[in-house]
Amino acid sequence: MTQSLSASEAILSIPDCAGTLTWNHLSCRVEGRLSVQRSGQTTFAVAQMPNSRDMAFLDDVFLSSRGHAEALTLSVRDHAGKTINTSHAYITRLGHDSDDHGTATSIEATCFDTIVTFPWDGTGTPASNHVEYHLSGLRCWPPVTVSRPECTYVVQGVDHRIIDPAHGGLVSADWQCEQAPDVSAIDRSVERLLQILSFANGRTIAQVARRSYLGVGGIELYLRGRAPSTRARWPAIPYLAMHSVVNAALENYTDEVRKASGVDVAISWSLSGGQYAEAGYLGLMTAIEHLLHVSGRSHASSGIIDRDIFKRSIAPPLRARLSELLTGTGCLSGDQRHSLLVNRIAALNEQSSFKIRLLEYLRKQRIPSDDLLPHISRMIKVRNAIIHEGLAIDESGHAAVNEIIPVAREMVTRIVPQTISYSGPYESYLQGNQLLEFPPCAASP
Numbered sequence: 001m002t003q004s005l006s007a008s009e010a011i012l013s014i015p016d017c018a019g020t021l022t023w024n025h026l027s028c029r030v031e032g033r034l035s036v037q038r039s040g041q042t043t044f045a046v047a048q049m050p051n052s053r054d055m056a057f058l059d060d061v062f063l064s065s066r067g068h069a070e071a072l073t074l075s076v077r078d079h080a081g082k083t084i085n086t087s088h089a090y091i092t093r094l095g096h097d098s099d100d101h102g103t104a105t106s107i108e109a110t111c112f113d114t115i116v117t118f119p120w121d122g123t124g125t126p127a128s129n130h131v132e133y134h135l136s137g138l139r140c141w142p143p144v145t146v147s148r149p150e151c152t153y154v155v156q157g158v159d160h161r162i163i164d165p166a167h168g169g170l171v172s173a174d175w176q177c178e179q180a181p182d183v184s185a186i187d188r189s190v191e192r193l194l195q196i197l198s199f200a201n202g203r204t205i206a207q208v209a210r211r212s213y214l215g216v217g218g219i220e221l222y223l224r225g226r227a228p229s230t231r232a233r234w235p236a237i238p239y240l241a242m243h244s245v246v247n248a249a250l251e252n253y254t255d256e257v258r259k260a261s262g263v264d265v266a267i268s269w270s271l272s273g274g275q276y277a278e279a280g281y282l283g284l285m286t287a288i289e290h291l292l293h294v295s296g297r298s299h300a301s302s303g304i305i306d307r308d309i310f311k312r313s314i315a316p317p318l319r320a321r322l323s324e325l326l327t328g329t330g331c332l333s334g335d336q337r338h339s340l341l342v343n344r345i346a347a348l349n350e351q352s353s354f355k356i357r358l359l360e361y362l363r364k365q366r367i368p369s370d371d372l373l374p375h376i377s378r379m380i381k382v383r384n385a386i387i388h389e390g391l392a393i394d395e396s397g398h399a400a401v402n403e404i405i406p407v408a409r410e411m412v413t414r415i416v417p418q419t420i421s422y423s424g425p426y427e428s429y430l431q432g433n434q435l436l437e438f439p440p441c442a443a444s445p
Contacts, residue, residue: 012036012221014116017044017084019076021107023061028054030076030107034084034116038168040136040208040227042114044074044089046107048097055105062094074111086114088225112225119218128215131173131183133190136227137205138169138197144243146250151175151186155197155246169205183212189250192258196249199267199416200242202235233273234429236413241424248422261419262294270412278386281401284408285383291415292357295365310349318345355380367411367418368439371430375407406430414438 014034020027032046061070074089093108120126144155151173171193173186190207198205206227212220237245258264269287273280305314319342323333331338352360355376362369382400385392392400410430417426417438426438 011038012116014078014082014084017076017078017082019074019084021058021089021109022073022075023057023070026054026057028052028058030074032076032107034076034111034114036209036223037226040223040225042111042223042225044076044084044107044109044111046105048104048106051096051103051105058091058094058105058107062091072109074109074114081119083117084114086111088112088114110225111223114223114225116221116223117218118221120216126215126218127213129175130213131186132211133171133173133207134209134211135169135171135194135205136208137201137203137232139201139232139239144246146243146247148189148250150189153189153193153246153250155193155242188255192253192255192264193246193249195258195264195267196245196253196416196420198271200235200237200245201232202271203232204268204271231273233271234409234427236416236427237422238425238427238435241426244424245417245420245422248417248420252422253420257419260294262291263416263419265290265294266412267416270409277399277401277405278391281405281408282383282386284405284412285379287412288358288408288415289354292354292361295361296357304349307349311346314349315345318348365415365418367414369411369414372407372411375404378404379408414440 012035016031017034018029018031021030029052030046031049032044034042034044036042061072069090071087072089072091073085073087075083075085077083089109089111091107091109093106095106097104097106138155138157146153146155152175154170154172154174156170156172157168171190173190187210194205194207207224208227209224210222212222214220253263266287269283269290272283274283304310322342322345323338326335326338326341327333333339358376359373361367362373378400382392382404386401394400394403406429410428413426413428417423423438425435428434428436428440
């Protein structure tokens, strides 16, 4: 039986590093070891280093009562020329021991956004034109290769029999041209790809590290830090269709589409889950509301009629007349009910109700939704009940969320593929778990 590798297993260890640890204008010399776990956790540890006056500020940083962690700058190198640099090192453990030889200090710091450089050893032909993104949460399927004008991408999951699928996976990019493309543009493409892979896989997939091959410049390893990974739940795309979804993401899910659609935030909310079904449902509804907000953002500032005109010419006489009518009924201006009603005048110019905006969104975006439309009123009713009452109970006394949550999930599941122009099989949970083709039906009229 193959043994599964632990998330806490060290995948990189650089001992005998020496350099400085700096906070504001204070710094001290440190000698220690850098270790990186499979989960992305990056730690720099100093074991029993002779104490010095320069290290006194470390106690102030570690024992600070400011209410927030202090970030230090770490800059060290080992005897082979590897360099380690980060401006986001946080002391998580600090100890002092004394013996006949003096006082020694031990330090453990958790690091984020760490850059490790490995110099070329001068032998052979140095690797170049290649960058790898090591991931968390990507399950195994056959390697997917997609060629784009800027480079060729390969997506590879991990074998769950060897490595915990919560920690593993790889996206690589290769290019043939002599002039390297903008790596930051590849970073953004991979970031968007991971958003779609998270949606397809039903769990958060995040970048743990980026390894760039720089030719004679050696290798640069960027360590982001411990990456989040949620439990796999409700995957939207079957593994055998990953080539189609990866191709659609790289070709159609551009930065412009991401900003104009709000799909990135919607995916995060849809995967947020929670201990209770109500929390998962609110995550799905928040995802939908964000999509509506982003879609209608360009019109939100105007209101039903121009906001400035309403505020300047319409609202004042309406308030005056309403105040007059209320006073005539004995509800005087000092009465709280009087203020509540008068202050609601501004709401008259707000945009349409959530239901109307949702129907308009589904129509404009051509989301296949004929079978979902009869459930929208109930979706909103259950959402309101959970937010304002904490629980939604149906006529039979059972939790209403259990029957309506598949509708909200199905709506989000159809919006994302439509946004990236994906066509192919998808996992539907509307009528139990079914493998269907997208789009499943004609768009709403």
